[in-house]
Amino acid sequence: MELTRRTMLAISSGAALATGLGALPAFASLTDDEIAKITGGAEMGEGAITLTAPEIAENGNTVPIEVSVPGAVMVALFADGNPTPNVATFKFGPLNPTRSASTRIRLAGTQNVVAIAQMEDGSFQKASANVKVTIGGCGG
Amino acid sequence: MASGVKPRVKVPKTAAAGETITIKTLISHKMESGQRKDDDGNPIPRSIINRFVADFNGENVIDVVLEPAISTNPYFQFDAVVPEAGEFKFTWYDDDGSVYETSKEIAIG
Numbered sequence: 001m002e003l004t005r006r007t008m009l010a011i012s013s014g015a016a017l018a019t020g021l022g023a024l025p026a027f028a029s030l031t032d033d034e035i036a037k038i039t040g041g042a043e044m045g046e047g048a049i050t051l052t053a054p055e056i057a058e059n060g061n062t063v064p065i066e067v068s069v070p071g072a073v074m075v076a077l078f079a080d081g082n083p084t085p086n087v088a089t090f091k092f093g094p095l096n097p098t099r100s101a102s103t104r105i106r107l108a109g110t111q112n113v114v115a116i117a118q119m120e121d122g123s124f125q126k127a128s129a130n131v132k133v134t135i136g137g138c139g140g
Numbered sequence: 141m142a143s144g145v146k147p148r149v150k151v152p153k154t155a156a157a158g159e160t161i162t163i164k165t166l167i168s169h170k171m172e173s174g175q176r177k178d179d180d181g182n183p184i185p186r187s188i189i190n191r192f193v194a195d196f197n198g199e200n201v202i203d204v205v206l207e208p209a210i211s212t213n214p215y216f217q218f219d220a221v222v223p224e225a226g227e228f229k230f231t232w233y234d235d236d237g238s239v240y241e242t243s244k245e246i247a248i249g
Contacts, residue, residue, distance in 0.1 A: 062211040079209055083175055087209040093200025097160050098219040101202060104211040106173065137211075 031080040035116055038076055039124045044116070048072070049127035051115045052102075060107040060137030068100035069125065072117040075101070081111025106137035145169055147242045149230055154249035155222045163194065163201075166215045167232050167240060173208035189214055189240075191233040197226040222246055 052066040067075050067090070077087040092099045107113075114128040150164040167189065174186030188208055194201040201220045220228070225248045232240040 066217075082209050084208065086207040088207060089205040091200075091203040091205075093195075093202060095196050095199050095201045095220050095223075096218060097221045101204070101216060101218040103204075103214065103216050106209045106211055 031078050031085040031114060034078060034085050035076075035114070035126075038116055038118070042124050044124045044126040046126055048119070048125040049075075049115050049117050050100075051113065051127045051129050053113050053129040053131050055130075056132045056134070057107065058134045060109065060133040060135055062104045062137070063107050063131060063133070064102065064104050065113060066100065066102035067115050067117075068098060069115075069117040069119075070099055071120050072099045072125070073120055074118040075099075076116045077105070078114040078116070079105065079107055079111055080114060082106070082108045087113075107131060107133045109133050109136045145232075145234075145238070145240055147230065147232065147240050149228075149242055149244055151228055151244040151246060153245075154247045157248050158221065158223060160219050160221050161246075162217065162219055163228070164215070164217045165192075165194070165230055166213060168213050169232075169234075171208070171210060171212045171214060175208065187235050189232050189234050192216060193231045193233075194218070194220070195229045195231075196220060196222070197224070201228075222248070224248065 048069055050068040057063040069075055072092060074091050076089045078085045079087050087105050088103060090101050110132045112128045112130050117125040119125060145168055147167040152161050155161050169189050172184055172187040176184050178184055186208060188206060190206050192204040192206060202218050206214060225246060227243050227245050229243045
């Protein structure tokens, strides 16, 4: 086959796609490992966490995230597509009535933001939100 | 980065006893993630604020562990209940060992 510019482009984009797909599960399992460190593999319920994240973030350098979990003592945030999935861990004191916090985070690309909350009775809750990122926030 | 770090905090001046107020905090800090490279391709070492604590009259309101995924100029908004007049104390801990502190009085009225 004659290697034209067009076939080269097709080959290289196909290769890029393949590596992209291959990289995704690796990141996801990193996140799972970090989550398991916190929960110790315990079952996680759903529904108690309100995780507010934009559907589309134009700038991955500063994505506003709000998390609210009534009755939680601790909330950990993870971004499963970042080089390191940990984002932040909030511990709430007795003077925090709503157990909510908002901050701004960096996202390397389109991915899921996952929140894990530890409730007052020791059980765990999980919630996640998909954020589409136009420009990644990891620098070059 | 011990220079040019300026904490800014927004707390109401007065509140009713037992009222829930919203606090906003911002601190200027470049939060170098450790992932970026300089023009020569050498990694720029990580330099972030790794912990933020807010207390009211010695009782904890929120205690946050920050990772490199927190944006430049870390911003936090959270709620606090004000049982009596007193002082909110905010503390940020830098990777380089610096500690930045600021406090705000609140009166009952």
